[in-house]
Amino acid sequence: MMSFDTFVAVASGGLALGAIYALMAAGLAAVWTTLGIFNFAHGAFIALGAYIGWQIADAEAAGLGLAAGVVGAFVGLFVIGILFHLALVRPFERRPDIVTACVITTLAGAAICESAINLIWGPRSKQLGQLARGEVDLGVFRLPVSDLVLIAVVGATLGTLGWFLSRTRTGRAMRAVSQNREAAELMGLDVPRLYALAFGLSAAIAGLAGIFVGGLRFMTPTMGTDPLMKALIVVILGGIARFTSPIYAAILVGFVESFSNYYVGLYWTPAVLFAMMIVVLFLKPSGLFGHHQRTL
Amino acid sequence: MPPISSPPLGAILAVSGVTKSFGALRAVDNVSFAMAPGEILGIAGPNGSGKSTLFNAITRIPFDMDAGIVVFEGRQVQNLPAHRLAALGLARTFQRETVFPSLSAVDNVIVAIEQTKRGGSLRRNVLLAEQALDIVGFPATLHNWRAAALPVFLRKLVMIAGAIALDPKVLLLDEPASSLTPDEIDRLRALIRQLREMGLAILLIEHVLELLTGVSDRLMVLDQGRVIALGEPAQVVRDPQVVEAYLGVAP
Ligand SMILES: Nc1ncnc2c1ncn2[C@@H]1O[C@H](COP(=O)(O)OP(=O)(O)OP(=O)(O)O)[C@@H](O)[C@H]1O
Ligand SMILES: [Mg+2]
Numbered sequence: 001m002m003s004f005d006t007f008v009a010v011a012s013g014g015l016a017l018g019a020i021y022a023l024m025a026a027g028l029a030a031v032w033t034t035l036g037i038f039n040f041a042h043g044a045f046i047a048l049g050a051y052i053g054w055q056i057a058d059a060e061a062a063g064l065g066l067a068a069g070v071v072g073a074f075v076g077l078f079v080i081g082i083l084f085h086l087a088l089v090r091p092f093e094r095r096p097d098i099v100t101a102c103v104i105t106t107l108a109g110a111a112i113c114e115s116a117i118n119l120i121w122g123p124r125s126k127q128l129g130q131l132a133r134g135e136v137d138l139g140v141f142r143l144p145v146s147d148l149v150l151i152a153v154v155g156a157t158l159g160t161l162g163w164f165l166s167r168t169r170t171g172r173a174m175r176a177v178s179q180n181r182e183a184a185e186l187m188g189l190d191v192p193r194l195y196a197l198a199f200g201l202s203a204a205i206a207g208l209a210g211i212f213v214g215g216l217r218f219m220t221p222t223m224g225t226d227p228l229m230k231a232l233i234v235v236i237l238g239g240i241a242r243f244t245s246p247i248y249a250a251i252l253v254g255f256v257e258s259f260s261n262y263y264v265g266l267y268w269t270p271a272v273l274f275a276m277m278i279v280v281l282f283l284k285p286s287g288l289f290g291h292h293q294r295t296l
Numbered sequence: 297m298p299p300i301s302s303p304p305l306g307a308i309l310a311v312s313g314v315t316k317s318f319g320a321l322r323a324v325d326n327v328s329f330a331m332a333p334g335e336i337l338g339i340a341g342p343n344g345s346g347k348s349t350l351f352n353a354i355t356r357i358p359f360d361m362d363a364g365i366v367v368f369e370g371r372q373v374q375n376l377p378a379h380r381l382a383a384l385g386l387a388r389t390f391q392r393e394t395v396f397p398s399l400s401a402v403d404n405v406i407v408a409i410e411q412t413k414r415g416g417s418l419r420r421n422v423l424l425a426e427q428a429l430d431i432v433g434f435p436a437t438l439h440n441w442r443a444a445a446l447p448v449f450l451r452k453l454v455m456i457a458g459a460i461a462l463d464p465k466v467l468l469l470d471e472p473a474s475s476l477t478p479d480e481i482d483r484l485r486a487l488i489r490q491l492r493e494m495g496l497a498i499l500l501i502e503h504v505l506e507l508l509t510g511v512s513d514r515l516m517v518l519d520q521g522r523v524i525a526l527g528e529p530a531q532v533v534r535d536p537q538v539v540e541a542y543l544g545v546a547p
Contacts, residue, residue, distance in 0.1 A: 176407045
């Protein structure tokens with residue numbers, strides 16, 4: 001039996017992981033639902049976000065502090081995401097085989113990003129600082145402050161994204177275009193601009209996630225691969241019927257991973273997660289929280 | 297050669313030499329026509345004769361033409377992106393009812409209005425959207441229904457309302473009457489006439505010939521991507537080439 005303190009630590013670690021996966025899955029889903037393609041470079045965007053954040057934040061580099069790093073990673077990846085879209089996705093947009101074409105181009109893009117990281121920052125692994133130090137004492141148990149900050153930042157980001165999608169003109173247009181491209185063109189929407197924007201936003205959110213991943217683990221050029229896999233599991237588990245459905249699934253995956261690491265062991269965790277995914281696919285092919293209809 | 301009636305003077309939309317191939321198939325082959333402001337130009341033709349492809353090529357949704365010129369209000373527009381064409385006043389609908397399924401009827405139209413210069417505060421946009429829905433005769437009690445939950449006819453009305461909300465000068469309607477009941481077709485006929493009263497020029501593809509000849513000022517017939525007749529509807533339907541294209545036999 002695990003002690004209560006351990007239980008709380010494992011649970012809060014799970015929640016923090018879940019929050020990161022939620023960010024990743026939201027970004028992945030944003031591109032999948034609007035453009036109808038799967039972006040295999042999403043993991044590389046995470047790595048780029050972490051390295052750009054490190055470059056801005058770390059004392060060995062610019063030393064401007066982690067908050068500046070967060071902003072830099074977000075803005076930097078937004079720009080990179082848009083350029084990536086213009087170069088590697090837009091040219092294939094109207095081809096009937098766009099899905100396969102973009103499997104190849106986004107995989108190539110991922111390789112380019114990872115090589116670029118290697119060239120610029122070298123292969124030696126780095127680490128980003130924690131978002132905050134210490135623990136808060138909640139009387140019954142203690143929680144690491146960094147987990148709380150992470151959960152708060154992710155909550156605020158997803159909340160802002162939700163607000164943007166439902167309350168702003170551009171956000172509504174993005175939701176609309178994700179439902180039906182031709183209807184969007186009929187209604188006079190600038191579809192290419194909205195697609196570029198969706199890609200940029202998705203990358204920016206990945207950049208933010210990268211900062212968090214870089215605070216949890218050592219940074220390497222391929223550090224995004226594992227979180228990308230988890231985000232994929234999240235998207236499949238949760239379905240993308242609503243903007244919120246991957247969020248619940250992400251928290252679930254975070255918890256399962258955290259508890260499985262503790263009970264079953266680190267090396268068995270991916271197997272546990274995939275087993276869970278396969279069971280869900282059997283019982284409810286459209287995901288736990290709804291159907292595979294494309295909509296933001 | 298069939299009698300190609302001369303393009304009306306001061307045409308609002310003039311199309312010339314539009315061609316679009318899919319592989320070896322010439323779906324639209326060197327099509328030219330022009331329409332006057334406020335005119336209803338009907339387009340008929342057997343299945344697969346290239347009617348929808350002509351619309352697609354003109355509006356660049358969802359593909360570009362191979363060759364051809366489109367002049368809208370005296371200005372070449374064939375290279376403008378689709379949303380710019382819409383903003384200039386060239387709007388279209390699709391053969392299948394094409395809407396945003398998870399948005400309510402009124403939100404569907406609001407999304408369109410938000411793209412136009414007429415758009416303003418949300419309250420104003422709601423008002424404009426409701427106006428557009430009223431014009432097409434969409435029942436006020438269903439404004440907040442999700443489009444996916446509406447019957448076909450009402451989804452078509454939402455689609456037409458979205459196009460009208462852009463305040464177009466020319467409206468391209470692709471088979472608005474398909475899969476409608478006779479009753480609904482009557483309402484559609486009234487709507488088309490009303491839109492003309494409002495000053496829109498309408499390019500109308502339709503299989504329901506009786507609707508087409510009833511509202512059109514002129515009629516154009518396509519066969520295998522080519523214009524085989526263009527003129528007075530009553531004359532065109534008696535044209536031997538048209539009869540042959542439809543019945544597959546020489547008269
Ligand atoms: N995207 C496409 N790719 C390949 N072929 C196409 C495409 N769109 C249309 N076609 C072909 O082009 C020809 C013309 O099609 P189009 O849809 O324009 O006909 P239509 O006159 O609108 O017919 P209908 O009355 O059935 O709507 C058909 O042979 C069709 O199969
Ligand atoms: Mg058609």
